[in-house]
Amino acid sequence: MKKRIAVGLATVGLISTLIGGATFSIFTDSATNSGNTFKAGKIDINSQVAQEWTVGCDNMAPGDVKVEKLTVSNDGTLELRYDVSADIQGALFGGANPTQVKFLKDGEEFTPGDNNFVLAPGESDEITVEVTMPKDAGNEYQEATGSIDINFAAEQTANN
DSSP: OHHHHHHHHHHHHHHHHHHHHHHTTOOOOOOOOOOOOOOOOOOOEEEEESSOTTTTTSSOOTTOEEEEEEEEEEOSSSOEEEEEEEEEESGGGOSSSOOEEEEEETTEEEOSSSOOEEEOTTOEEEEEEEEEOOTTOOGGGTTOOOEEEEEEEEEEOTTO
């Protein structure tokens, strides 16, 4: 009987050793994928005029039309949507026969405000601004002045 118990205990011990040894003898491996970097894109809108606009805009007379072309470019890395707005001030743009300002893109007139023009990175648009003093402008406009600030506001198009 003692012999049977001893053989039983030896068998249980041997099986436990085999199970424990099997647990520690599995194959393993690992791999690392390193060097993954992330960088945010950039929105960068630019506006350039061919020359200083005030040159040639002095001494306007009734019937004169002054035209300037502005290049708007996306110098960033993300596609952008932009809006053109204008702050027009001064006596030249008021009164009974005000000087008119017209904005054009691709030959089509647009009203500054909610434009939503789209530019891919590296692309550019040409915006034409026409300032026309009406022929009906009277003496009240002599030596009148005015100013136009043209603003370009851009935002990303991705996820927006």
